[in-house]
Amino acid sequence: MAKRKTINHAGVTGTRAVFLDAMRWIESRAIAEDPDPNFSRDGIKPGQWPGAPWDNLPPNCPVQVLGHNGDLIYCRSATGQLHEVERWDYPTLVKLFAPYINFLYWAWPGFGSGGKDADGQELPPIVKRVERDKAVTCLIAEGKRRGLFDPKKRVRGRGGWMAANGAFVWHSGERIWTVDSGLKLSCADPGEHDGDFYTKLPSVMEPWQMPVNILDTPASRILEDLKTWNWERPYLDPLLLLGWIGTAFMGGALANRPIVFTTGGAGVGKSTLHQVTEAILDDAVHALVDTTAAGIYQHVKHDSLPVTVDELEAKKGSTKATAVIELARLAFSGGKMARGGASHDGTTFQARSCFMFSAILHPPLAVQDKTRMAILNLRKLNKGHGREPVINDADGRMLLRQVMDGWTGFNTKILPDWRKTLHMAEFDARAISTYGTLLAAAELLVGPLAMEAIGLPVGDQHALAEMIQEATSVERAEQMEKWQECLEHLLAAPIEGYNGGQRMTVGSVLHEFENVGQTIEITRDKLALAGLGIRRAGDPGQGPCLAIPAQHPALGKIFQDTDFYDGGWINALKQGPDQVVLTKAPKNTKVVKISRVAKHCLLVDLGSYDAMMPKEQ
Structure with missing residues (x-):
């Protein structure tokens, strides 16, 4: 069980890192002001910004519209999170703009009576509600102007990423972190960067505030x-x-x-x-x-x-x-x-x-x-x-x-x-x-x-x-290629029959032919039980050639519980090297009789196969 230990990092570098951590924490908790919706912002009165109410977004809008896809409009909320909006209502607008609700009222104000002063004179109208339809129209129109947005391709969550310029980006959830060529650490708010959207999420690990070299590394x-x-x-x-x-x-x-x-x-x-x-x-x-x-x-x-x-x-x-x-x-x-x-x-x-x-x-x-x-x-x-x-x-x-x-x-x-x-x-x-x-x-x-x-x-x-x-x-x-896996499965496959009381396999029949002096006629008869044929050495391979048809009931049974079922063994074997799987052999050599039936076969040169296999020590 690993112990987790809190330590104080001694030295100027460690102290500096801890200080920068504290400063960044204070900055991250700062919230921009959201003045009363009746007040002007940068000299602009409520609802009177250029392009109001829907020709473009209001200036310094805390909500960023990313684009659309079908009936969905994709927005970055004021808190930095990705929202896909299909149904528009007042709660949806509040979720997008919170905690800057006053901005929502300032941008699309619905005015009501300001009442009367102590002398009974009418006061100027004041903002009492949001013109919801105008706000929704503006946001949807901006989504259409921005074009199509595919979150599957463009959204990035927490973790390591590579920027368009090849730099490394760490997304900690609440911040985007990069290091420049001078090893200076900088951070930015999540959002759209170089065409990718980094959505704001619960915070995870943030990088150490100071550079770390080989001597200091844990x-x-x-x-x-x-x-x-x-x-x-x-x-x-x-x-x-x-x-x-x-x-x-x-x-x-x-x-x-x-x-x-x-x-x-x-x-x-x-x-x-x-x-x-x-x-x-x-x-x-x-x-x-x-x-x-x-x-x-x-x-x-x-x-x-x-x-x-x-x-x-x-x-x-x-x-x-x-x-x-x-x-x-x-x-x-x-x-x-x-x-x-x-x-x-x-x-x-x-x-x-x-x-x-x-x-x-x-x-x-x-x-x-x-x-x-x-x-x-x-x-x-x-x-x-x-x-x-x-x-x-x-x-x-x-x-x-x-x-x-x-x-x-x-x-x-x-x-x-x-x-x-x-x-x-x-x-x-x-x-x-x-x-x-x-x-x-x-x-x-x-x-x-x-x-x-x-x-x-x-x-x-x-x-x-x-x-x-x-x-x-x-x-x-163990990481053998598919053609080799297929061939080895075939060589180890049992044949329906016995030889001297022993169950035969395709490999054992071939061994007796090549090393014990079994005749080609007997070998051909035994292999036919497995749906296979044989050609002599030199006709056309370096060694004897195992002839494998694309279809045969016995072969179907051998491969039925493997990845090579239903004739798939041919496609797998064709991936083998040319010197082993003789796909370019003369056409007349590819026709082999199996149980008196002429079959068009794929030829595997057993001599070349043995030559490329590791030798027994």
């Missing part, structure tokens, strides 16, 4: 704490998790958002790791347990804040965990999820959060899931091993400030260098995006010397590439 202490767990790869896994904490702040600013999944038996510290991570991220995380995909996107909405899900266990017959994994997969590249609604109106959700999961056994993962995540395996802790981590109250804010200060260097130097290293390690493009982003974020937080100290030879790119290649070889080997 990341070094956090890394030391992470090293006390019993990792399968102690020189790599703590850095990957630390890197994920860095990417958790980046969120929507990243092109790809890596997933981490911690696994291990009871008592290895998975839940404690979640508690440590959540203590660092504080209120800037959606921390959930045993949830559903629908529950996640109802919590996240437009945020790019990270999501942690503890105890995402594999449960037979349940698709709940699979749907959550699918959502994280979409979030990796910012893909959209569309769902139908009860009123036949479709809803679209775009996740741009980094996900962290844990389980004793992770749910079944497809190749497309594995390539987007780093699986971090934990082992039993030895008695007396480790210590209780202590998270200081400012740790997360300081890490966030590091991310903001180092964003340009991360994109222009650190991440490209890691991409080059992992390319040398023969990672594919998606694995480079996953591991490269995590390791680059770790380097941003602790620097290369700390990575050297944990055991990664960061200063020697070739040695580093070899080490990471070896460290991830097992999990990358």
Whole structure:
């Protein structure tokens, strides 16, 4: 269990940061004046501003109209929140303009008698009500003038984002934060910035007020704490998790958002790791347990804040965990999820959060899931091993400030260098995006010397590439492509028949043909039971060719409970390399007799397939 500790930050820098926090808090509580609606504002009498009552919005209007979409008008209320308005009435106007109600009355005044003075003389009329129809007409007309507004594309919630100029933006709910090239922190009110609308929301973590360098960072202490767990790869896994904490702040600013999944038996510290991570991220995380995909996107909405899900266990017959994994997969590249609604109106959700999961056994993962995540395996802790981590109250804010200060260097130097290293390690493009982003974020937080100290030879790119290649070889080997997965399923498939009392498989029949001297006639008869054919070596492949038709009842039975059902095996196999799957073989070689019936087949060169597979040591 992680302890959360409040500390006083000593020194001039720490004192300055605390002082700036206090000043910003005072400023945030200041509310602009809202004078009596009968008084003139900047010399303009009630209801007499240029363009009144509906040719344009009144000057300094606290409500911003963003645009329209069908019957909906989208507005930023006086408190900074997004409203989509279809029904217009007085309560709606009050919700939009509060707490500046007097402005509403001043802009569209309904006058009434001012009464009489002590001498019985008529006094000037005074504002007594709102001319609701005029106000509504003005707001709707402005929405139409502004044009179409799509909240699914333009609205940004809390978390990290990238501005149009490439700068990093942190939306804390009540403020938008940026750091300039001189490392000066500035903030602005939520609203429309560079074509995107940042809606005002309940406040979460704000960045540390002063720059944070490698010497002052809490990341070094956090890394030391992470090293006390019993990792399968102690020189790599703590850095990957630390890197994920860095990417958790980046969120929507990243092109790809890596997933981490911690696994291990009871008592290895998975839940404690979640508690440590959540203590660092504080209120800037959606921390959930045993949830559903629908529950996640109802919590996240437009945020790019990270999501942690503890105890995402594999449960037979349940698709709940699979749907959550699918959502994280979409979030990796910012893909959209569309769902139908009860009123036949479709809803679209775009996740741009980094996900962290844990389980004793992770749910079944497809190749497309594995390539987007780093699986971090934990082992039993030895008695007396480790210590209780202590998270200081400012740790997360300081890490966030590091991310903001180092964003340009991360994109222009650190991440490209890691991409080059992992390319040398023969990672594919998606694995480079996953591991490269995590390791680059770790380097941003602790620097290369700390990575050297944990055991990664960061200063020697070739040695580093070899080490990471070896460290991830097992999990990358599990990330086989679909064509290979399909072929391996077929080779392991049982055949309806026995040979010497042993149940035959497609692979065992081929082994007897290639290594035991079984004749091609016997081999052809056995394979025909599985709906397959065979061609000799050299006709046309380097080795014997397995002939696979697009349709056959026996093949349909073999693939019925897989992703390759109903002839899908052909489409999968066609994705294989040309030297293995002979799609360009002569037409006459593709026609093979199976149980006396001539079938047009896809040919798989078993000799070339064996040559590209890892050799047994």
